[in-house]
Structures are given as structure tokens and as C-alpha cells.
Amino acid sequence: MRFAATSKLRTAAIATVVAILVVGVVAGCATEVPGHAGPGMTAVDPKGLNIGPYPSAPRDYTTDDFEKDDVFRIESRRMLGYLVLPYDVDSDIGHLVDTRLVEATSSIFDDGFVGVLPGQYLPVVEHNNLIAGVYTQRSNDSLRSIKNLAIALLRFPSDAAARTAATEFDRATDEFKPGRHPVAIDGYPDIRASSDNDKKGYVFLARGPFVLLSMITMPESDPKALGTQFKKMLDLQIPKLDSLVPTPLDDILDLPLNPDGIMRRTLPPTKETREYSRDHYVGSYDGIGQLHFERNGPDLKRTLQETGTDLVAQNQSTLYRTRDLTASFRLQNALAHLGTDDEAIDSPPGLPDVRCLKLDESEPIFSSKYLCVLVYDRYVAVLGSKGQGLGQFDPTLYQATAAQYSILAKTQ
Template sequence: MKRLRWQRGFRGLRAVLGHRAVPALTAAVAVVIASASVVASWSVPGHPVPGMTPTDLSKLRVGPYPSAPTEFTPFYSTVHDAYAVESRRMLTFLAGPDTIDPDVRFLGGAQVLSSSSGSFDDADGPFPKNWQPIAERNRLIAGAYTWRNNDSVRARKHITLAILRFPTEQTARAAADGFNDTLDAPGRHRIPIDTSDLAADSRESVRASSRADDRGELVAAHGVYVIVGHAVIPQNDPAALGGRLREMLRAQLTAMAELKPTPLEDIPDLPTNPDGILGLTLPNQYDSADSDPPGMGRGGIYTPAGALHYERDAVTARAAFEAAGVDLVARNGATVYRTRDLAAAFGLQTALTRLGRDDDEVPNPAGITDAHCIRLDEPEPIRRAEYLCAVVYGRYVAVIGAQARFSGGAPASFEQRVSAQYSMLARSG
């Protein structure tokens, strides 16, 4: 890019000075280049890394939003709010669809689960409404859900996975049986799955079924947990469908090998704000684009594995998380990622705001150089954000989203919220 600018500048200068001046100019340039070569040959210790650009925080337009770290207090209005902490922990042990099939990388949805109507809704919920009384009767405690697809219409692939926690193995088994009973209907048939290598208790509870052989469901009890899966494959092939459902079951059992249920009395003691990271994260009570689906609670922390379920492209984000050394993520009005160091933070910012085929760059908020803002061609699936902006400060990256106005433009609050989030990080000390 710098070479391109130099060539353009040289042509412009040539046009101004005329052709006769070119030999003299060329000679002068040769001297400059020779001198630069000598300077470039000097040994400089260390490695070049990106640096932060100074920002005058007093000139940022933050509107009504906080511009300094806040005191975060977990919000508990119902028992579901407390159980959401356990659900967020369970996301760490939920298998990523892209680890089963790298093509199935694009976000469709992700959320924590409870027995509330937000988890059971025929129109918008992850599970059908007739599953809700089964979950309530068997005292569903917590759960985690994700689904992704391959972004193809002609050869569609789709993987949904969820794990739901119940009080006992007996209630988990009863819930699994109840869910399966609701799936039984005329025209529906079983899909055989090879379970010979599973433990006896898991093998006995596995049931897979389908109405059309290009899609099917899986329900299996495993200890106090119920595994639920849904798959779509590109062809009508019961053997291929059974193979895909088996892959999903094996991946989920492997992912949850280390998952142990937190005793109910210990859930309030689970960490909710390690190192005060949620105090550095924009609160979510200000804007509709700040809100996750019902039941998610107000603000939460995630391991990198848990946070990956919310990323638009799981394959890209997984590699970026690893390269940047992400070790903690906070999700509230914005999403804040803690990386290894400043250079890693800039690398993560680049990955999270890489332009898709029909995406566009949009201007940074006034006064913030270390930002990258884009407009998505398709809104982000969970919060329906069409505008995203990622800022870097120290080892932190923060991503702020906004829904488009009716006219298609970004709301005025978008720049204010980005500026406020940057200021919160910058004033954290």
C-alpha cells in the first residue's frame, strides 16, 4: 500500500514539474533510497509490533453511556438467573458443530436454556412448546444450545446440539423419554445408530428418528444430562443420516467427558466476574442490540470454548482465539475478549471484523483510530446486529453491535456506545 501511494505521488509530481525535471528528481530519489538502505541495515533489537494510537478521551462522544469502569452486580430476579451461571459454564462442554463437520461453521443461534418460555417456543425458541411441560415436570436446571449451518441452499447442512441438566439420572431419563414420545407421529421412523462402543447406560437411552431421510433428531440421556441433536444433510439417505447423528453423539459425549454438575447449593459460588472483566464491559440495559435471548441473564463470563458458540464463523474464530491466546470473554452490552498482549489483540480484531463478500467498511467513531467498523450484508443472528465495531486497548478487544435503523443507517447511539466502551477500557488503569 505504501509503495502504491509512492508511485501515485511520483506520477503526480512528474505531472507538476514536467518531463525535464524527471532526471534530476530520479537522481535525488536514488540518494534518498541509498541513505535509507544504510539506515535499514542497522540492527534494531526486538520485533516490530502494532502500537496503540493516542486518543483524547475527553473529546469522545459517549452520550448517556458510562465512560469509565462500572461496578458489576449479578442480577438475580428468579432462580433461572442463578441457574444461567451454570448454563454458561456448560457451554464450555458443548461440542461445536464445526468440530464435527468444518463446513457447518456459520452461526444460526446459541443460548443458555431454562424451563422458561424463551427456551420452548414453536416460532422462536430452540425447542417445541410441547417440550416445556416435560422440562418443568422433571425440573430442568440448566442447559446450553448451539446450531450452525454451511450457508448453502443447494446442499444444505445443519447441526444443532444441546445439553440439558436435570436433578437426577432418573429425571433425565424421564425427560428424554418424554421428548422422544412427542416426536413419535405417523410417518416418522427410527434411524438406526451404531452404539456398540457406548457405555451401557448411554446405549440404552439413544433414540434417533426422522420423518424425511435428509433430516432427523437424536435424544439420549447421559447421567443427569440429556443430549439433543438435530441434523440436516444434503441427500435423502437414512444410512448417511444415521452416520451424521452418530458423529454428533460421539462428539458431544467426548466434549462433556469432564463435565460435572455443580451442586445446586454451590451454584451461587461460581465465579461471575473474574478479574472484574464485566466492570470493563458496556452494560446491556441501554439498547435493543445489547440483549441476548430470554433467559440469558444480564451479563456473563465465558471460557474461550464457551464464547466460540456465539461467533459468526466458528472456524475463523477458533483459529483466531488460539492465535491470540484468548483466555476470558465477557458478554454484556458489548463483548470483551482478553488476549495475550497488544499484538495479539490487534490480530483478533482483524479476524473478528474481516469483511465477508458483501460486507462494507464504515467510518470509525471520531477520535478513535484503533477501531475497525463494518456493516454486515446479513445481520448477526443472535442480536440481529447489522453494524459491528471492534476496538483495541491493551490486551483487550471489545466488539459492539447495532441494529440498523429503518432507513438502513446506523443509529446515533452506535458511535456513542463504541466510544463509551473504548473509554471504559482506556480508563481501567
């Protein structure tokens, strides 16, 4: 179940991008590879790898082609680290439905297939000049006894604009949920919470220049259970929201866009190989921000902490920086974990330590059906592919993985 969504961003400013995360398993012989900090990987000569049309050397990451929306996405990526993980609210809600960087566009605010927030909200964000935002949704993956939690944080130009937007979101909800009544939340008497059936409820809260939107669905109509679930979410989200300091618009481009050069280590797009579905997400993230994209989020949260993963970058690949080589193998093991109906597939030619898998169900953010997870020193990279027609394996995934390995091997 989705909140609804789609529209087009209106405001002015600047631009940027970056990302990070973790996994591990020791494989191969104890041969030391030139450029590695320690043993544990099979020796590989990058010159012998088939990289196909992909670049094989690091490229500088610049903001030369940034537009206004690109600049605001920098702030959105930072905000993602302040968004509550739904499974921290309720351990039953671990199934990833969607995660988005929010802009005033019809791909976000639309009641159809592509949207995640109601189309009725689009005029609200447009005339209140939405600057940046983030959204995530998870469920218990049950059709008979659904539990669902969607949360969005939206930034507006001022406290007054946020208050106006919250009021208008509530009013716009009457268009598709008429007859709502208040839902009591213990400890939050002034919070605007409502439901029409005591099974699905809505919260709209203005806090400084931010608006918190949340939709919760419970298995049965129970106003007390619904209020309790909202309380759990607010108890976790409000402290995070209060610690979120908005970046002045003129300072957004001063935020670290390529911390420690991590974006140079990711596989960049080329005209022939670009996956445009990934463009909006390109950039760096902290561990919490990246967890919102992870299908195995509850398990990976612990692994990221234990492996010292401190930085994640997203480009045409997703790259995690861990504590050391041993931690990288551990993270690789977690990222390549097989679900009940997933299956392991062969490693790319010449890269025996890479672990690849075919997912039974494509991951929801980038629709990847096939994944390869490689380790190089402190770095773990995940490459994904939707496959060819009828879901068949696309061998260019192996070329992309080889290119990513080559880039890491050549980056100092």
C-alpha cells in the same frame, strides 16, 4: 431450519453472569498511550470523546438484583463450554443459525418464529424441573442441499429425572414426526436415534443428570450417511459430556462471576441504552463457549488459540482478553473481517484505530447490522447496533464505542 422452541423455567436456587474472545491488526502510529503496556495505538484523550448517554467509567458487577433464573444462567454459561462446535463435526456446517441459553419458556420451546426447540417439549422440561441448558445450531447455508446440526445439553435435578425426560422427549416427537424408525449408529447400539425419512434424524440420550438432544439434517435420504453423521457428533460430544460435573445448586453463586474483574471493563446497560436481547447472555465465558456466538467461528477458533484469548465477557459489549497488545490487534483483524458483501465504514471520531463495518446480513444472535471493534492493551471489544429504521446507520454506535474505550482507559 430450526429444531423448534419456547417455555418457562421452574426450579429454585441462586444467580450470576460473565463472557470472552479475540482479533487483531496493527494500525496507527507508534505513540505510547498512558496506561498501555506497549506501543501500537494512536494516542487518545478519553476526555475528548463523545460518549452520549453511555457510562464512561467502570462499574462494579454485583448479583444484588439476581433472581432464580439469573442464577441458573450462570450454570448454563458454564455448560456452553462443553457443547460441541458443529463445524468440528462437519467442516461444511459453519453457518451460524442460533445459540441460546435454555430455560423452560415459550421463547425457547415453540414451533413459531422465536423458538428453537419444539413446543411439544415444553411440558417435559416443566414437570421434570429443568435447571439449566444450552443449544446451538449451524448449517451449510444451502437451501438446495441442506446440511444442518442442532445440539442441546439440558440439566435436570437427578439422573432419574434425566432418564424420564429423554424418554418423554422421544415420545413427544411422535406428535410432529409420526412413523419414525430406528437409525443405526456404529458403536452406539443403545443410543436412541430415529428418523421418518432417513434425511432428518433425532437423538435423545440421558447421561447422568444431563440429556443430550440432537437433530441432524442431511442433503439426501441415506440412513447410512445419517448414522455416520450422528456417530461423528457423539464421538465428540459424549467425552465432553462425561467431563461435565454439575455444580450443586447451593454452590452456583460460588462460581467465578467476574474473573479478574473483566465484567467491570465491559460497557454496562443504562435505562436509556439497554439492549434487553442481550440480558440473558450477560456474564463470562471460556473460549469454546464464546465461539458458539461467533459468525466466523471456524476461523476465529484458530485465532483465539493463537492470540492466547483466555476470557470473554458479554454485557452491552463483548470483551475479549488476549495475550498482549500485538495479539489484540490480530484478533481485531479477525473480528472485523469483511465477508463477501460486507463493507468497511468510518471509524468513530477521535478513535482512528477502531475498525467498523456494515454487515450484508445481520448477525443472528443479537441482530447487529453494524459492528465496531476496538483494541486497548490486552483487550478487544466488539460493539454492535441494529441500526435505525430501514437499516440506516445509528450514530449512537460511535458513542457506545467511545464509552467502551473510556471505560478500558480508566480501569486498572
